[in-house]
C-alpha cells in the first residue's frame with residue numbers, strides 16, 4: 400500500500416519513469432497517483448519527449464471531462480466510483496487529437512503507428528490450433544513475462560470514499576497480467592451498499608452492478624479490453640507483431656487446448672489441478688465474495704502464496720448441459736439474428752431482470768438466450784446458459800466465476816473467439832454504429848457511457864465498428880464474415896439461410912393485459928365517437944331536409 404508520506408516520493412520517481420516509458424492504458428496511471436494530483440482531479444501529465452502537458456499543440460490539450468451519460472446511483476451509498484466513470488477520480492484529462500491516444504497523448508490509437516500515428520498497421524489474429532509450436536510457446540512465454548513485469552498502472556486497495564477525497568491515496572503496484580485480472584473483477588464486482596453500524600463493526604451488504612456483462616456493452620467492452628491487453632503483451636515482449644490467438648470451441652467434443660502443449664492438462668490424481676506452464680499460477684480475488692461481505696475491495700495486498708492455485712475441470716460440472724461445448728449450429732443461429740440488442744433490457748437491481756432481451760444477437764452470444772433450440776428467447780428460469788457462458792461453465796473452475804475468470808489464460812483465447820463471432824456478425828449484417836442502444840440500458844451500458852475502468856476513456860460507440868478500424872482482422876474469414884474454407888462456408892450459409900426468423904415475446908406477459916385493455920378502450924371509444932357522429936349527422940340532415948321543404 401502506498402501511504403500518504405511515501406506518495407510524494409513515489410510521484411517523483413514515477414514522473415521520471417513516465418518520461419522513459421509510456422505504456423498500457425488501464426486504471427490508474429502511476430503518474431497521476433499522488434495526493435496533490437488526486438485531490439485536484441486533474442490528470443494531464445507531461446508527455447514523454449515533449450515536456451508539455453498532453454504533448455502540447457498538435458497532440459492534445461488538458462480539458463474538463465464531461466460525462467455523456469448520467470447514471471442513476473440511487474441506493475448505492477458511498478460506493479459510486481464506477482458510476483459517471485471516471486469523474487470520481489479525475490474530471491480533467493488529456494483530450495488527444497487525431498490518432499494520438501493515451502494518458503499523455505504519447506501513444507497511437509489502435510491500428511496506427513509511426514511517430515505521428517499516421518501509418519496504418521493491420522495484424523491478423525489466428526486460430527491457436529493452426530499455429531506452429533513455436534508461436535504457441537511464444538504466446539505462453541509472453542503471458543509469463545506479463546506476470547513478471549510491473550505495470551505502469553496501479554490499482555486502488557480501498558474504495559475512493561476511504562481516501563479522504565484523494566488526499567490519502569491508497570493504491571498498489573500490480574503486474575501486467577494481474578492488472579487485467581483485476582480490471583475484469585472491478586468492472587463486474589458487487590457494489591457495496593447499505594452500511595449498517597452495529598456495536599462492534601460496520602456491515603455492508605452488496606448488490607450486483609456489472610458494467611461489462613448482461614447488457615449491450617458486453618461485446619464492445621470485451622473488444623476494448625482485449626485490444627488493450629494485446630497491446631500490453633506487445634509492450635512487455637517487445638514483439639510488435641504479436642496478436643492473441645482464438646480458440647474455436649464450437650462443435651468440439653472436449654477441451655482440445657487443455658493439454659500441456661497449450662494451457663495445461665489436469666493432474667491425474669485431481670482433475671482440478673493444472674499441469675503445464677501455468678501450474679504455479681494463483682487466483683487473484685478468489686475470495687471476492689468474502690471481501691464483498693466485509694465491504695472490502697479485492698486488491699493484491701496479500702501474501703501471494705496464500706492465494707489458491709488456478710483450477711479447471713473441463714466437463715466436470717454435474718449439470719449435463721454444461722458437460723459439453725456449444726454446437727456449431729448454435730453459433731450459426733446467433734449469427735442469423737439481425738438485431739444487436741432488444742428491449743426489455745432495463746436494469747432492475749432487485750429482480751435481476753436485465754438479461755431478458757429476446758432475439759438479440761448480444762444476448763444469444765453472451766449466452767442468456769437460447770441458441771441450441773433456436774428460439775432466441777432469453778432463458779426465463781435462469782437454468783440454461785449457452786455459447787459464451789457455457790464455455791466458462793464447462794471449464795468448471797477459475798474460469799467459471801466472472802470476477803476470477805481472467806486469472807486463467809484460457810480467458811484470452813475464449814474471448815478472442817467471442818470477438819471473432821461478433822466480427823462475423825458485424826460484417827454479415829453491415830451493422831452501423833447507431834444500432835448500439837442509447838436508451839433503457841443497464842447502467843454503464845449505454846452507447847456513450849465511458850467504459851469502466853478504462854483510462855483514458857473509451858465509449859461503447861467507438862468499439863461498435865469492424866475490426867479493421869482497430870488494425871486487426873481474423874484468419875479465415877472474408878469481407879462478409881463468412882469462412883474462406885469452401886466446406887465451412889457452404890455449411891454456414893446453408894444453416895443460416897434455413898434458420899427460422901426469431902419471434903420475440905413482446906410485449907412481456909406482464910404488460911400484455913394492459914396493452915389489450917388499452918386497445919379495447921381505444922376501439923370502444925372510436926365506436927362511441929362514430930355513433931355520436933352518425934346521430935349528430937342524422938339530426939342535421941333531418942333539420943336541413945325540413946328546411947328545404949320549407950323553401
Ligand SMILES: *[C@@H]1O[C@H](CO)[C@@H](O)[C@H](O)[C@H]1NC(C)=O
Nearest residue numbers: 438439440463464489490491
Ligand atoms: C472537478 O472536480 C473538482 C473537485 O471536486 C470540482 O471543484 C470541479 O468543479 C470539477 N469540475 C468539473 C468540470 O466537474
Ligand SMILES: *[C@@H]1O[C@H](CO)[C@@H](O)[C@H](O)[C@H]1NC(C)=O
Nearest residue numbers: 665668669670671713714715
Ligand atoms: C477425472 O476426469 C476423468 C475423465 O473425465 C473421470 O473419468 C474421473 O472420474 C475424474 N476424477 C475425479 C476425481 O473427478
Ligand SMILES: *[C@@H]1O[C@H](CO)[C@@H](O)[C@H](O)[C@H]1NC(C)=O
Nearest residue numbers: 684685686687688689690707
Ligand atoms: C470465506 O470465508 C469462509 C468463512 O470464514 C471461509 O471458510 C472460506 O474459506 C472463505 N473463502 C475464501 C475463498 O477465502
Ligand SMILES: *[C@@H]1O[C@H](CO)[C@@H](O)[C@H](O)[C@H]1NC(C)=O
Nearest residue numbers: 700701702703704705706707
Ligand atoms: C506467505 O505465506 C506462506 C504460506 O502461507 C508463508 O510460508 C510465508 O512465510 C508468507 N510470507 C510472508 C512474507 O508473510
Ligand SMILES: *[C@@H]1O[C@H](CO)[C@@H](O)[C@H](O)[C@H]1NC(C)=O
Nearest residue numbers: 715716717718795796797799
Ligand atoms: C464444478 O462442478 C461441480 C459439480 O457440478 C459444482 O458443484 C461446482 O460448483 C462447479 N464449480 C464451478 C466453479 O463452477
Ligand SMILES: *[C@@H]1O[C@H](CO)[C@@H](O)[C@H](O)[C@H]1NC(C)=O
Nearest residue numbers: 747750751752755779907909
Ligand atoms: C423480474 O423477474 C422476477 C423474477 O424472475 C419477476 O417476478 C418480475 O415480475 C420480473 N419483473 C419484470 C418487470 O419483468
Ligand SMILES: [Cu+2]
Nearest residue numbers: 583611612621
Ligand atoms: Cu467478461
